Amino acid sequence: MNQEKIKKINVPYLLAYIFVPIAITAVCYLFGYLFFYDGGMGAVILFMVPPAVSILWWVFGGKMLFKSKRKKLMRELEQSGFQPNHTFDSDGCTVVVDIGHGKLALLSFWNPFQSYILPASRMGKIWTDDGKGGAGFMTGSSRVSFLFTIDDIRIRVNTFTSNQRWRMDSDYILTGISKADMMVEVLKEAKERSV
Numbered sequence: 148m149n150q151e152k153i154k155k156i157n158v159p160y161l162l163a164y165i166f167v168p169i170a171i172t173a174v175c176y177l178f179g180y181l182f183f184y185d186g187g188m189g190a191v192i193l194f195m196v197p198p199a200v201s202i203l204w205w206v207f208g209g210k211m212l213f214k215s216k217r218k219k220l221m222r223e224l225e226q227s228g229f230q231p232n233h234t235f236d237s238d239g240c241t242v243v244v245d246i247g248h249g250k251l252a253l254l255s256f257w258n259p260f261q262s263y264i265l266p267a268s269r270m271g272k273i274w275t276d277d278g279k280g281g282a283g284f285m286t287g288s289s290r291v292s293f294l295f296t297i298d299d300i301r302i303r304v305n306t307f308t309s310n311q312r313w314r315m316d317s318d319y320i321l322t323g324i325s326k327a328d329m330m331v332e333v334l335k336e337a338k339e340r341s342v
Contacts, residue, residue, distance in 0.1 A: 249341025
């Protein structure tokens with residue numbers, strides 16, 4: 148069980164995630180300019196491969212790393228006797244709940260090297276956010292989530308996200324709200340059983 152304060156974001160990882168590919172691309176461009184100024188295959192490689200690899204990293208690399216750390220967390224939980232009654236995987240966070248023992252496990256996308264196993268009693272407020280906004284016929288939502296606080300740090304786990312606004316009676320929104328409400332009930336039950 149972790150006693151330290153939750154960190155949702157590992158700042159060095161975040162900065163490396165963004166800027167290391169940019170720096171590598173810039174260095175390769177510099178080498179291409181200095182040593183292959185007349186062109187050739189070396190210049191093509193230095194000017195084309197690093198940007199392509201950077202884009203692949205930004206699109207797939209972080210997700211693959213997060214998924215591998217999530218699998219590792221699940222193996223560690225099974226070996227430690229943690230009984231994962233409910234697992235919710237979101238784009239930015241994985242929440243695993245052991246209702247019987249009143250425990251909670253967390254893994255954040257922006258801090259994939261640190262997982263947390265906590266007593267559910269450390270949770271404060273637990274609620275659903277339907278993301279409702281707008282007025283009249285423009286009322287809708289583009290994000291539904293469940294939220295909870297741990298040591299006054301708010302954790303938001305999306306159950307539905309979209310780049311457009313959906314009406315509140317759409318199946319997408321209603322399904323997202325249903326998932327969020329279910330997880331709120333699960334977290335509250337785990338908190339009640341926690342010591």
